[in-house]
Amino acid sequence: MTRTPKNRKPGQQSVWHLAMLLLLFCMAASPLLAQEAPFKKGVNLTGWFQANSAREVQFSRYTRQDFAQIKSLGCDVIRLPINLHAMTNGAPAYTINPLFFSFLDEAVTWAEELNLHLILDNHSFDPIADTQPQVETILEKVWPQMAQHYKDRSERIYYEILNEPHGISDAQWNAIQGRIIQAIRRQDTRHTIIVGATNFNNYQNLAQMPVYPDNKLIYTFHFYDPFLFTHQGATWVAPSLLPLANMPFPYRAQDMPPLPYSLRGSWMESAYNNYAQDGTVAKVKQLIDIAAQFKQSRQVPVYCGEFGVLMDYSRPADRAFWYNEVRRYLEEKGIAWTSWDYHYGFGLFNPGGNDLFEHDLNVPLLHALGFTVPAQTPYVKQPEAAGFAVYSDYIGPRIVNASYGTGPLDFYADQKPNNGRYSLAWTGAEQYSSIGFDFKPDKDLSKLKQEGYAVDFLFRGTAPALSFDLRFLDTKAGPEDHPWRSGVTITPDQVPFDGRWHHVRIPLSSFTEKGSWDGAWFNPEGKFDWTSVDRLEITAEHGALGQAKLWFDNLYISNQDTAKVYETSVFTGAVTGISPGIKNADLKVYPNPAAGYLLLETTLPGKLTAELSNSVGTVVQRAAFTQRLKLSTIAFPAGAYFLKVIQPNGQSTTRKIMLQR
Numbered sequence: 001m002t003r004t005p006k007n008r009k010p011g012q013q014s015v016w017h018l019a020m021l022l023l024l025f026c027m028a029a030s031p032l033l034a035q036e037a038p039f040k041k042g043v044n045l046t047g048w049f050q051a052n053s054a055r056e057v058q059f060s061r062y063t064r065q066d067f068a069q070i071k072s073l074g075c076d077v078i079r080l081p082i083n084l085h086a087m088t089n090g091a092p093a094y095t096i097n098p099l100f101f102s103f104l105d106e107a108v109t110w111a112e113e114l115n116l117h118l119i120l121d122n123h124s125f126d127p128i129a130d131t132q133p134q135v136e137t138i139l140e141k142v143w144p145q146m147a148q149h150y151k152d153r154s155e156r157i158y159y160e161i162l163n164e165p166h167g168i169s170d171a172q173w174n175a176i177q178g179r180i181i182q183a184i185r186r187q188d189t190r191h192t193i194i195v196g197a198t199n200f201n202n203y204q205n206l207a208q209m210p211v212y213p214d215n216k217l218i219y220t221f222h223f224y225d226p227f228l229f230t231h232q233g234a235t236w237v238a239p240s241l242l243p244l245a246n247m248p249f250p251y252r253a254q255d256m257p258p259l260p261y262s263l264r265g266s267w268m269e270s271a272y273n274n275y276a277q278d279g280t281v282a283k284v285k286q287l288i289d290i291a292a293q294f295k296q297s298r299q300v301p302v303y304c305g306e307f308g309v310l311m312d313y314s315r316p317a318d319r320a321f322w323y324n325e326v327r328r329y330l331e332e333k334g335i336a337w338t339s340w341d342y343h344y345g346f347g348l349f350n351p352g353g354n355d356l357f358e359h360d361l362n363v364p365l366l367h368a369l370g371f372t373v374p375a376q377t378p379y380v381k382q383p384e385a386a387g388f389a390v391y392s393d394y395i396g397p398r399i400v401n402a403s404y405g406t407g408p409l410d411f412y413a414d415q416k417p418n419n420g421r422y423s424l425a426w427t428g429a430e431q432y433s434s435i436g437f438d439f440k441p442d443k444d445l446s447k448l449k450q451e452g453y454a455v456d457f458l459f460r461g462t463a464p465a466l467s468f469d470l471r472f473l474d475t476k477a478g479p480e481d482h483p484w485r486s487g488v489t490i491t492p493d494q495v496p497f498d499g500r501w502h503h504v505r506i507p508l509s510s511f512t513e514k515g516s517w518d519g520a521w522f523n524p525e526g527k528f529d530w531t532s533v534d535r536l537e538i539t540a541e542h543g544a545l546g547q548a549k550l551w552f553d554n555l556y557i558s559n560q561d562t563a564k565v566y567e568t569s570v571f572t573g574a575v576t577g578i579s580p581g582i583k584n585a586d587l588k589v590y591p592n593p594a595a596g597y598l599l600l601e602t603t604l605p606g607k608l609t610a611e612l613s614n615s616v617g618t619v620v621q622r623a624a625f626t627q628r629l630k631l632s633t634i635a636f637p638a639g640a641y642f643l644k645v646i647q648p649n650g651q652s653t654t655r656k657i658m659l660q661r
Contacts, residue, residue: 037218037301037336038156038192039117041327041370042077043070043348044306046341049082050123054100055410058401060394064110069357070342071114073371078116079305079338080107081123081163084146085138094141099412101149112154119194119338120146121160121305132168136176140183147188159184160194160305164201164222170208173198181214189216194303196220201305203291211298219298221291222306222340223326226278228271230322233313239266245313249322251279281325288326292333304330304337308346316364324368331370339369354379354441383447383531387558390437390536393420398440402535405433407545416551418458418501423553426538427545434539435552442475446530448557449508455536457555460501464548465492469541470506471514474529482516484528489542496656497548498640508557510651587645593658600629604647611644612636612657633659 045066051057070078087100104120111118122142139161150157161180165173177195184193195217197205203221224230231237232244243260259272277283295302307326309319323339330337340346343355348369353360359379366373389396395411403409407429417423426435445453455470471487488506495502513524538552588601600610610629612621620636623629638659646652 035295035299035301036334037303039077040336041331042075042079042117042338044079044081044121044338044341045070046081047344049080049087049104051083052086054087054097054103055412056401057100057103058395058411059103059106060397061400062107063397064113066357067107067110067114067116069374071116072374073348073366075371076115076117077119077336077338078111079119079121079160081121083124084122084142085124088142091137094138096142096145096149108150108153108157111156115156117156117158119158119160119305120150121163121194123163133172133176135162135165136179139176139180143180143184144187147184147191151188151190155190155192158192158194158218160196160220162196163305165196165198166200168198170198170205174208174210178210178212181212181217185214192216192218194218194220194305196305203287203294206291206294206302218301218303219294220303220305223288223291223304224307225284225287226271226275228268228275229279229314229318230309233310239263239268241268246315247275247279248315249279249318250281251276284322284325285329288329288333288335291335295333295335302335304335306340307337308340310345311347311351312345316362320362320364320368323365327369356441379441381441381444381532383444384557385447387448387453387556389554389556391424391552391555393422395437400438400440402436402438403434404436405540406430407433409435413551418460418553420553423458423551424555425549425551427547427549429540429545431540431542431544433545434537437536437555439533439535443533444531445472445508445533445557448559449530451559452507452509453557453559454505454507455555456503456505456558458501458553459490459495459504460499460551461495461497462499462547462549463497464546465497466540466545466548467491467542468550469514469537469539471537471539472511472528473534473537475532475534476518477529477532481527482518482522483534484516484524485514486511486528486530487514488512493655494653496640496642501551501553507651587653589643589655589657592655593660594633595660596632596634598631598633598643598657600625600631600643600645602627602645606648608648609646611646613642613644614639 045062048061049057067078082104084096085094088094088096108118110116122139124138143159143161146159161177174197181193181195193214193216195209195212196219197203197209199205201220201222203223206219206221209219226249228241228244229247229249231241232247234241239262241263243262244257246255246257248255253276256275259269263269263272271278291302291304294300307330309322311319327337327339339348342348347355348362348365348371349355349360350362356379357374359377361374361376363373363376390399391411393412395401401411407427408425409429410425412422413425414422424435467489469487469489471485473483473485476483488511490504495504508530513526513528515524516522586602586604588599590599592598598612602608607624607626610621610623610625610631611619612631612633613619614636620641621631623631636659641657641659642654643657644652644654
């Protein structure tokens with residue numbers, strides 16, 4: 001018997017019954033609300049923390065402004081792929097590098113300040129290409145460290161245990177994942193964990209996952225169907241889909257390209273033959289329904305962590321249509337999503353552009369994804385009007401690491417930087433290896449060259465002394481053009497390899513065309529284009545680095561000495577102004593080693609100035625001369641000195657001199 005509550009008037013009983021019915025309805029509906037992830041839509045921010053070590057992460061690749069711009073699109077979540085296993089010192093402890101935490105902490109702070117959800121996605125493929133049971137050894141080490149470090153940060157931070165486990169049975173992976181959940185919970189009971197099925201986070205394998213005893217989980221899957229459409233042109237799949245282009249979506253018989261010969265006899269031939277059935281909107285929805293039914297039957301939140309179409313060889317209109325259909329159906333089923341990716345081949349920017357937020361966003365694609373489209377204007381390249389940093393603790397804005405070849409390259413060497421926190425260290429590289437700084441977009445340096453700007457940097461090196469090139473590369477403007485090089489060669493005669501920091505300044509006017517490698521070698525033709533400079537490179541052009549170690553710091557394009565050379569008790573800064581305008585053949589300096597005197601002979605016109613400096617950069621003797629000069633060195637202690645000869649136009653060269661008694 002239902003009792004009328006005390007103090008309730010008889011006329012209010014029907015109202016009370018109605019309220020009770022509403023309460024019971026809400027209680028019954030609350031589990032359905034719990035199915036929804038706390039975020040709705042966003043992007044994967046790739047190519048940032050996906051590095052081989054913390055010291056190779058180009059942290060300045062993205063900034064808080066990029067996070068704010070992503071939010072302005074209408075995103076409330078960013079999935080951040082991380083090569084987490086590579087951010088450690090390796091077996092057996094897998095201790096996470098503090099440098100990595102210092103970088104990731106900044107990204108977490110930006111997300112917190114902007115009220116963005118941030119998924120820390122362990123995007124590692126370790127210990128080998130297929131996921132093996134041994135991966136548990138790494139996961140049980142890295143995730144407790146991550147959980148301990150971030151346990152007190154915003155609840156909008158999420159832990160994704162492992163991206164796309166594959167080559168391992170459902171039973172093995174599900175058991176491992178369950179134990180890693182427990183390992184995280186011993187450190188952090190607050191943050192939500194994202195879990196996924198094997199077979200590359202396949203929606204078909206969701207049903208094989210157990211009911212994990214944790215109420216703060218989100219279940220993820222990835223969606224790339226039909227595969228021949230989403231991955232046409234992809235080179236990393238087997239067999240390669242590079243020969244396949246212009247697959248239509250939805251299927252249209254008249255638009256089907258012929259099946260490439262290289263795909264015959266493979267599983268992709270079967271996919272091609274079945275495309276009339278699989279390349280339809282109905283089939284796409286049918287496959288997404290598998291994840292939606294899992295969500296409904298388990299009463300758990302489900303999230304699509306990746307979906308997308310490679311832009312290289314797909315029709316733009318078909319690509320946008322696919323995104324629109326997939327995105328709308330995911331949202332209809334209450335499934336949150338992050339598209340793959342922001343930049344790069346699956347990204348939101350137009351191909352062939354500069355990936356600039358104000359100029360290059362793919363407007364039809366953004367509409368298809370339901371994003372807010374910011375105003376777009378054409379990009380017009382203007383001559384650079386001021387100097388800029390190429391590297392100063394971090395690579396400069398809109399400059400991308402384009403290094404190639406061999407040898408450890410450390411962008412954050414923290415032992416004896418000249419100033420700031422870090423310097424750039426390089427060793428062990430084979431011949432023709434390069435440190436590359438790719439300008440995004442290309443730069444017009446013509447005005448800076450005319451106004452006397454220079455490449456200005458700090459350098460130190462250890463024996464054995466060697467030569468290396470510093471060069472700019474312009475763009476390849478067409479089939480008849482080549483990426484021409486304009487450079488200088490830095491020799492041990494100009495910069496001593498003595499373990500001390502030296503200040504190097506090379507006017508842009510001193511760079512000369514060196515030719516071009518464009519599948520074959522092309523000799524100089526005087527065609528280097530300062531209005532379209534693609535990159536700056538430091539190259540082991542003349543031989544392997546071997547045991548020599550090189551450091552670079554405060555690399556600028558500047559019209560003044562922007563770098564500071566600090567003296568310490570460990571190493572000192574001898575200042576070396578370098579200009580290749582004076583060639584070795586134009587100046588003879590002998591004897592070297594010198595005892596009592598030094599002779600200078602030159603064929604250069606005009607009055608020159610000779611400056612002899614000691615190892616800490618103090619000028620100990622200065623003299624003007626034409627053609628020939630004899631300097632007395634008898635008053636100076638034995639040791640290393642530096643002779644700088646300066647022309648009237650300011651060009652100079654420096655030689656290392658050894659004085660004896």
